[in-house]
Amino acid sequence: xxxxxxxKGAKVAAVAVAMAVSGTFAHAADTSLTGSGxxxxxxxxxxxxxxxxxxxxxxxxxxxxxxxGGIEDFTNRVVDFAASDAAMNDEEIAKIDGGVVLLPMTAxxxxxxxxxxxxxxxxxxxxxxxxxxxxxxxxxxDEAIAAANEGVELPDENITVVVRSDSSGTNFNFTNHLAAIxxxxxxxVGGGKTVPWPKASNFVAAPGNQGITATVKxxxxxxxxxxxxxxxxxxxxxxxxENQAGNFVKAGPEAGSAALASAELxxxxxxxxxxxxxxxxxPIATFTWMLFYKSGQDADTVAALKEMVNYGLTTGQxxxxxxxxxxxxxxxxxxxxxxxxxxxx
Amino acid sequence: MAKTSKPVxxxxxxxxxxxxxxxxxxxxxxxxxxxxxxxLIVVLLAYIFWKxxxxxxxxxxxxxxxxxxxxxxxPNTNEFGILAEIWGTLYSSFLALIFGGGLGIxxxxxxxxxxxxxxxxxxxxLIVEMLAAIxxxxxxxxxxxVLIPAIRPMASWLHxxxxxxxxxxxxxxxxxxxxxxxxxxxxxxxxxxxISQDAFKAIPMKIQEAAYGMGTTKWEAIRKVIIPTASxxxxxxxxxxxxxxxxxxxxxxxxxxxxxxxxxxxxxxATTLASLLASTFPEAGANQIGPLMYAAVALLVITMAxxxxxxxxxxxxxxxxxx
Numbered sequence: 228x229x230x231x232x233x234x235k236g237a238k239v240a241a242v243a244v245a246m247a248v249s250g251t252f253a254h255a256a257d258t259s260l261t262g263s264g265x266x267x268x269x270x271x272x273x274x275x276x277x278x279x280x281x282x283x284x285x286x287x288x289x290x291x292x293x294x295x296g297g298i299e300d301f302t303n304r305v306v307d308f309a310a311s312d313a314a315m316n317d318e319e320i321a322k323i324d325g326g327v328v329l330l331p332m333t334a335x336x337x338x339x340x341x342x343x344x345x346x347x348x349x350x351x352x353x354x355x356x357x358x359x360x361x362x363x364x365x366x367x368x369d370e371a372i373a374a375a376n377e378g379v380e381l382p383d384e385n386i387t388v389v390v391r392s393d394s395s396g397t398n399f400n401f402t403n404h405l406a407a408i409x410x411x412x413x414x415x416v417g418g419g420k421t422v423p424w425p426k427a428s429n430f431v432a433a434p435g436n437q438g439i440t441a442t443v444k445x446x447x448x449x450x451x452x453x454x455x456x457x458x459x460x461x462x463x464x465x466x467x468x469e470n471q472a473g474n475f476v477k478a479g480p481e482a483g484s485a486a487l488a489s490a491e492l493x494x495x496x497x498x499x500x501x502x503x504x505x506x507x508x509x510p511i512a513t514f515t516w517m518l519f520y521k522s523g524q525d526a527d528t529v530a531a532l533k534e535m536v537n538y539g540l541t542t543g544q545x546x547x548x549x550x551x552x553x554x555x556x557x558x559x560x561x562x563x564x565x566x567x568x569x570x571x572x
Numbered sequence: 573m574a575k576t577s578k579p580v581x582x583x584x585x586x587x588x589x590x591x592x593x594x595x596x597x598x599x600x601x602x603x604x605x606x607x608x609x610x611x612l613i614v615v616l617l618a619y620i621f622w623k624x625x626x627x628x629x630x631x632x633x634x635x636x637x638x639x640x641x642x643x644x645x646x647p648n649t650n651e652f653g654i655l656a657e658i659w660g661t662l663y664s665s666f667l668a669l670i671f672g673g674g675l676g677i678x679x680x681x682x683x684x685x686x687x688x689x690x691x692x693x694x695x696x697x698l699i700v701e702m703l704a705a706i707x708x709x710x711x712x713x714x715x716x717x718v719l720i721p722a723i724r725p726m727a728s729w730l731h732x733x734x735x736x737x738x739x740x741x742x743x744x745x746x747x748x749x750x751x752x753x754x755x756x757x758x759x760x761x762x763x764x765x766x767i768s769q770d771a772f773k774a775i776p777m778k779i780q781e782a783a784y785g786m787g788t789t790k791w792e793a794i795r796k797v798i799i800p801t802a803s804x805x806x807x808x809x810x811x812x813x814x815x816x817x818x819x820x821x822x823x824x825x826x827x828x829x830x831x832x833x834x835x836x837x838x839x840x841x842a843t844t845l846a847s848l849l850a851s852t853f854p855e856a857g858a859n860q861i862g863p864l865m866y867a868a869v870a871l872l873v874i875t876m877a878x879x880x881x882x883x884x885x886x887x888x889x890x891x892x893x894x895x
Binding site: 292293294295296385387389392393394395396417418419420421422423424426427428429430431432433434438441442445446449 | 643644645646647648649713716717720721742743745746747748825826829830831832833835837839840841843847850851852854855856857860
């Protein structure tokens with residue numbers, strides 16, 4: 228018995244060693260890519276890279292250190308590609324010799340998650356939610372909220388506003404949207420990755436999407452902004468928001484796609500949809516980009532990068548919805564495929 | 573005793589003999605190694621200062637001292653100030669020192685002064701020290717999911733009944749100074765308790781016996797003899813605990829609310845230097861790196877100052893205590 232087990236074990240071990248060795252050889256022959264940047268698309272990207280690696284043998288190491296860190300690595304040429312929720316501004320682009328190719332690879336929505344006992348559906352008009360984030364509306368039973376939610380029992384409870392404490396792309400998109408629809412928000416807080424939120428005792432800040440989600444879920448009367456995917460995965464209720472056309476829209480793949488459809492990309496493939504048009508468009512949607520060099524890389528790397536982008540634009544898009552991202556509209560994929568050719572050695 | 577015995581001449585069979593060349597060299601190299609290790613720490617500290625200071629220098633020139641006295645942190649308009657962070661760091665650490673420090677010393681007295689039998693005291697000590705092994709982020713989660721819901725009714729009662737007292741002037745929304753302070757107190761408790769216990773244990777038995785011989789009660793002996801004798805060690809434990817509290821990052825970033833305000837209120841959200849650095853650094857743009865380094869220098873200076881002042885006071889008081 229014992230001997231039998233041992234020889235069985237030895238065989239298994241030998242096979243495992245052989246596999247490991249051959250595996251290493253196989254990998255050594257293949258190209259591997261390194262990238263860094265945005266953390267918001269990381270759940271999707273990591274799913275892509277895992278599947279992509281299994282199918283093609285091209286290993287992609289992606290470090291989700293944040294958009295700012297990604298751009299920094301990209302500028303210093305320590306990575307093969309980078310990712311950023313805020314694309315790159317002209318100043319940053321100018322620092323890259325030979326130019327850059329920016330490709331919007333996926334998109335997301337930001338939702339307003341809330342914690343109100345017994346309120347399963349909440350509508351927030353577009354003149355109301357900026358005021359909540361300015362600290363001007365502080366009670367849930369405020370007339371402005373009540374007027375839009377007839378038949379909903381709104382409690383006489385203080386609103387606790389939960390915002391991001393860390394600098395992030397989600398902050399960037401959310402505050403730019405608020406700044407676009409509210410002049411007052413624009414002049415007092417403004418849009419950016421880090422903004423000076425009102426200094427009030429009902430404003431608390433938590434790190435990361437998960438930090439806001441946890442705080443909102445634990446705090447009666449709280450409201451906070453998180454990525455749609457997080458709200459979905461954690462079953463956190465979120466509000467319907469009034470869009471530019473005056474309709475109350477719930478975040479989801481269709482409403483997100485409707486918002487993206489109105490985007491007009493500029494020469495660098497950049498568009499920030501701060502206030503999308505469209506009857507059914509969800510008001511807070513955003514692209515997130517991958518950044519590539521136009522020149523200065525060897526042919527193998529360029530080929531591998533192109534293969535990776537192609538994968539992301541085809542198979543990759545089918546995974547988006549399930550993970551809480553918006554699949555790219557056809558026209559954006561076409562533009563991407565054209566721009567892809569500009570990645571060069 | 574060893575001094576009075578005569579040196580024995582080296583001879584076969586004697587226990588005493590001159591060191592061999594190997595032992596001599598071993599001793600020498602060990603000395604060199606310890607000297608080198610000590611020197612390395614000094615060099616390392618200087619290097620950290622130089623490196624961070626170098627990156628902070630442009631921001632220091634640009635913002636000067638107003639950086640330390642303003643509260644706005646707005647990268648969009650290039651306004652940077654860390655008064656709120658300095659205040660939050662010192663206030664939270666100070667409060668934690670009062671609660672956690674007091675509790676830690678009490679625990680140390682309880683475990684060393686014969687209130688428990690030795691085995692039980694050993695088990696208790698182990699449990700207290702195990703608090704130090706709990707990761708910061710777990711404390712943060714515990715704070716969010718257990719502590720805040722537990723203290724919310726008490727906090728709102730205090731705010732509703734005593735709003736005129738500055739400490740209770742705002743409502744506790746959730747994260748804030750109070751939960752952060754409690755978690756910080758628990759985090760410094762093992763440090764304070766362990767080092768104070770060592771200080772109490774280091775007191776020679778004859779001092780306690782002498783006190784009892786004078787006819788003191790147990791309480792009097794502890795209060796008038798034991799604590800003053802161990803005061804140097806207790807103080808050291810408090811300084812270390814305070815230093816730990818100043819630099820604590822993750823649990824505070826999760827619990828303090830990260831709001832740039834200077835407020836005495838325990839229920840209002842606040843922020844600290846460490847949590848500002850941790851949360852802002854990863855996505856910081858070029859214009860923020862300098863100010864963040866400046867903030868890091870401020871934190872480093874505050875921590876160093878606390879430790880240096882602590883050491884000075886300690887060396888001063890230890891000269892006066894009974895040995």
